[in-house]
Amino acid sequence: MVLEGAIIYSNLLVLLALGLTLTYITTNVPNFAQGSFAIVGSYIAVTLLRIFHIHPYFSLPFLLIAGAIVGFSTYLILKPLVARRADVEILMIATLAIDLILLGTIGAYSEILSKIVGFTQAKFVFSQLDFSIFGIKGIFFVSIAVTLLLLFCLYLLLYKTKFGTALRASMENPDLAETMGINVEQTRAFSWALSGALAAVAGGLLPFMQEIVPMTGDIIIISIFASSIVGGLTHITGALVGGYIIGLSESLITYYLSSIFGTGFLVYGKVVALVIMIITLLFVPSGIMGINWGKRPKK
Amino acid sequence: MIEVRGLNAGYGKLQILFGIDAHVEPHKITTIVGPNGSGKSTFLKSLFGLNDIYSGQIIYKGQDITRVPPYEKVRMKIAYLPQTGNVFVNLTVEENLKIAGYVLDKARVKERIDVALSVFPELKKILKRKANTLSGGQRQFLAMGMALVREAEFLMLDEPTAQLSPKLAEVIFQKIIEMRDQFKLTILLVEQNAKRALEVSDNGYMFVSGKVAFAGGAKELLEHEKFEEYFLGISGS
Numbered sequence: 001m002v003l004e005g006a007i008i009y010s011n012l013l014v015l016l017a018l019g020l021t022l023t024y025i026t027t028n029v030p031n032f033a034q035g036s037f038a039i040v041g042s043y044i045a046v047t048l049l050r051i052f053h054i055h056p057y058f059s060l061p062f063l064l065i066a067g068a069i070v071g072f073s074t075y076l077i078l079k080p081l082v083a084r085r086a087d088v089e090i091l092m093i094a095t096l097a098i099d100l101i102l103l104g105t106i107g108a109y110s111e112i113l114s115k116i117v118g119f120t121q122a123k124f125v126f127s128q129l130d131f132s133i134f135g136i137k138g139i140f141f142v143s144i145a146v147t148l149l150l151l152f153c154l155y156l157l158l159y160k161t162k163f164g165t166a167l168r169a170s171m172e173n174p175d176l177a178e179t180m181g182i183n184v185e186q187t188r189a190f191s192w193a194l195s196g197a198l199a200a201v202a203g204g205l206l207p208f209m210q211e212i213v214p215m216t217g218d219i220i221i222i223s224i225f226a227s228s229i230v231g232g233l234t235h236i237t238g239a240l241v242g243g244y245i246i247g248l249s250e251s252l253i254t255y256y257l258s259s260i261f262g263t264g265f266l267v268y269g270k271v272v273a274l275v276i277m278i279i280t281l282l283f284v285p286s287g288i289m290g291i292n293w294g295k296r297p298k299k
Numbered sequence: 300m301i302e303v304r305g306l307n308a309g310y311g312k313l314q315i316l317f318g319i320d321a322h323v324e325p326h327k328i329t330t331i332v333g334p335n336g337s338g339k340s341t342f343l344k345s346l347f348g349l350n351d352i353y354s355g356q357i358i359y360k361g362q363d364i365t366r367v368p369p370y371e372k373v374r375m376k377i378a379y380l381p382q383t384g385n386v387f388v389n390l391t392v393e394e395n396l397k398i399a400g401y402v403l404d405k406a407r408v409k410e411r412i413d414v415a416l417s418v419f420p421e422l423k424k425i426l427k428r429k430a431n432t433l434s435g436g437q438r439q440f441l442a443m444g445m446a447l448v449r450e451a452e453f454l455m456l457d458e459p460t461a462q463l464s465p466k467l468a469e470v471i472f473q474k475i476i477e478m479r480d481q482f483k484l485t486i487l488l489v490e491q492n493a494k495r496a497l498e499v500s501d502n503g504y505m506f507v508s509g510k511v512a513f514a515g516g517a518k519e520l521l522e523h524e525k526f527e528e529y530f531l532g533i534s535g536s
Contacts, residue, residue, distance in 0.1 A: 162401070165390065169398050172389050175349065176381070180449065181373030181402040 002255045004140050008209050010247025011143040015150065015202040016220070017227035017239035019071075019195030024233050025171045026191040027082045029091045033074065033099035034224050035217030037196050039106055040070055041203025042212045043113070046124055050117045056126050056204055057142060063200040071196020074098055075189050082188070099218065107214040122214070126207040139208035146201065151240070154194075158236075167191070222270045223250060226277040232287025241288050246273050300325040300453060300485045301346070306355035308345040314353065315341040317509045323453075324502060328479055328486045330517060332493040333506035339489040340382065342506070343455045346487075347372060347379040359453070374402055378451035382458045385442035388431035392422055392441055395430055399445035408448065415444035418477060436467045443474060453485045454478070460492050468492060472499050497521045 020034045041063045048054040048062065075082075077098065081091055113121040131138040158164040170177040170187040177184050206212060206220075223246055231242025253272045258265035284291060301323040309315040315338045323329050331339045344350045346357060348369045357365045364372060369379075386395050396415060400408035416423050419440045425433065430441065439459055446454050456475070460468035476499055478484045490496035497503050503520035505513035513520055520526060 162397070165394055165398050166401060169387050169390060172387050173384055176384055176387065177398075178369045179347065179373065179379050179381075180398055180445075181370045182398070183370055 002251065004136060005209060006248050006251035008137075008139055008143045008205075009251055010244045011147040012202040012205055012209075013220075013223055013227050013247040014147055014240055014243030015198045016224045017231065017243045018154070018236065019198040020224050020228045021231070021233060021236055021239040022191045023071075023075075023195045024228070025236070026167075026188050027075070027078070028088060029078060029082065029095060030088065030225075031074075031195070032092065032095040032221060033102055033217075034195070034199055035219070035221030036099050036102040036106065037067065037070055037074075037199035037217070038203030038206060038220065039212065039214065039217040040102060041067055041200030042207055042216070043106055043109060043121075043203075044200070045126075045204040045207070046121060046212075047113060049126075049129075050113070050121070055129060056207070057138075060146065060201055060204055063204045064197045067197040067200025067203075068193040069196070070200065072189060072193040074196065075192035099221075103214060103218065106217075110214055123211050124207060125211050127209070130208055137208070139205060142208075143205055146205065150198065150201070163187075163190075219270065223247070223273045226273040228287075229277050230280045230287055232289035232291075234286065235289035238287050238289035245288075246276060249273075249276060300360065301487075302356075302358040303346070304356045304358070306342075306345060306357065307353040308341065308350060308355070309353070310341075310350050315509050316345065319355070319506075319509075319511055321504060321511065321514065323485060323487050325485050326479065326483045327501035328475065328488060328499060328517075329502040329504065330488045330490055330493075330496045330500040331504045331506055332490060332497065332520070333504075333512070336508075337506040338509040339506050340457050341509075343379060343457050343487065343489055346455060347377065349379075373449060376450055376452040377455075378446040378449060378453070379455045380442050380446060380457060380459065382461055386430045386433075386438055386445070389429065391427055391429055392433070393426040395441055395445060396422075396426075396448050399448040401449075403448075403450065411448040411450060415447040418447060418474065418481070419444045435463055436470070439463065439471060440474075443471075443478070447478070447482070451484065453487070455487045455489075457489050458491055459488070460490065460496075468495070472496070475499065494521070 016034060016038060019037070020031055023029055023031050044063060044066050045056045045059050048059045049056055078091065078094055081094055110121045133141065158168055166177065166182045167187045167190065169180065170182055170184045174184045227242035227246040228239055229242070230245055231238025231240065250269050250272045254266055254269040280287060303319055303321040306316055306319040307314060319342065331342065333339050341350065345352055348367060352365060355365070356363060359375065359377065364375070387398065390398065396412045397408060400411055403411065421437065421440055422444055425437065430438065433441065443459070460471050463471065472495060475486060475488065479486055488496055488500065497517045497520055500517035503513070503515065503517040504511060505520060513523060
């Protein structure tokens with residue numbers, strides 16, 4: 001039961017951390033609005049549910065597109081800063097500002113939606129809509145299937161297409177990529193769209209496991225950053241490893257502590273994520289995938 | 300082939316090049332020599348559009364390309380090989396060759412890769428290896444092979460023999476000559492290995508402190524009375 005929840009949570013963290021790592025590699029932007037990207041997805045899903053009666057599982061393809069638009073629009077705002085190679089602090093503050101704007105917009109929107117449907121949408125869950133197989137929640141299977149499918153598509157895109165090779169080339173060395181005739185700007189914009197799409201899908205699934213309020217994005221952003229940093233911010237595969245480490249330890253350690261010391265400890269889940277992040281930064285600052293595992297370039 | 304008039308360029312507020320006039324003849328090897336910090340590498344970067352140009356004009360085949368972005372210049376068959384970081388280390392040799400043909404259609408890329416492998420047969424055995432496992436010489440072969448894949452007509456090389464053994468450097472020089480003769484490439488070379496580079500070149504330029512100190516035939520430059528003086532300065536640095 002606890003493990004089930006931990007795995008669901010980890011799957012969603014992987015999707016969110018992947019996006020964060022991706023845009024960090026391509027544009028050097030640490031995106032503090034990544035959590036709110038997800039909540040935008042959650043609110044689109046709840047809108048489709050309440051007004052058009054579309055089950056959240058079926059709105060996932062739509063969320064991919066809507067999320068891509070959110071990600072791409074964010075990049076358009078940040079583009080002048082990226083183009084003039086602004087310091088990472090400035091980029092960080094810019095994304096914090098975008099996050100606040102999103103938070104305000106989501107909050108206002110939730111009020112409007114409440115008026116339209118006649119009951120409050122300032123907080124909601126989807127768990128009552130879920131199915132179950134042998135007592136295991138549907139979201140367990142769906143989150144695994146969706147994450148695997150998206151990872152597989154991402155793998156095909158990055159390793160089996162010409163554009164994917166160009167994308168990897170631009171990530172590694174944008175200047176050189178430009179000398180090959182690759183439009184690096186295009187690959188950057190694409191990575192933001194992709195990041196937004198992954199986040200929105202995660203956001204569509206999140207209400208199946210926890211209650212959503214407009215602020216939720218700013219709470220999960222801690223775990224998203226922890227995942228990317230623990231895995232290694234400069235490696236896409238790092239998001240995968242980091243997402244599972246943070247997702248599992250955050251859920252399992254908190255559960256273990258609360259079973260000993262009382263349920264008060266459940267509130268401190270994020271502390272676990274932060275502690276692991278700090279340990280990583282102190283001892284392996286480049287993250288788990290950043291470690292050179294015995295591979296040395298031959299002279 | 301390429302005509303440069305009154306080029307003033309640098310990085311932000313730091314001006315490196317002062318009123319450079321230069322001319323690169325088609326199907327020939329032109330080498331720029333000069334002491335460290337004389338602006339040789341900056342000149343190549345400026346031609347390709349990787350730094351700031353304050354004023355002046357760059358004319359390529361009769362067209363003004365001063366403000367054309369690098370990825371557009373690739374379509375005009377201009378190639379630039381930086382001194383370091385000239386291959387993608389996280390991609391395999393094969394992926395590197397393919398990405399070099401990014402602007403070409405699929406069938407053409409295949410053809411061009413075969414051409415590149417015929418000039419650099421050394422690469423055939425290591426196609427599946429990641430570029431970060433290659434030796435310095437192999438990397439340089441790959442970088443030059445990539446220039447052939449993208450059908451470059453005008454090729455700029457920034458110190459291709461740097462950090463290579465004299466024996467390997469000689470191989471690189473022979474490949475450069477081969478590329479000129481076999482594919483009629485126009486080559487603009489920047490070299491620390493000044494004497495040997497000028498011996499294989501048709502024309503030569505000497506840059507000193509961001510200005511042209513000599514322009515003419517490579518032989519003339521080698522025999523120029525001031526050459527030894529500058530050259531000693533170069534080899535001593």
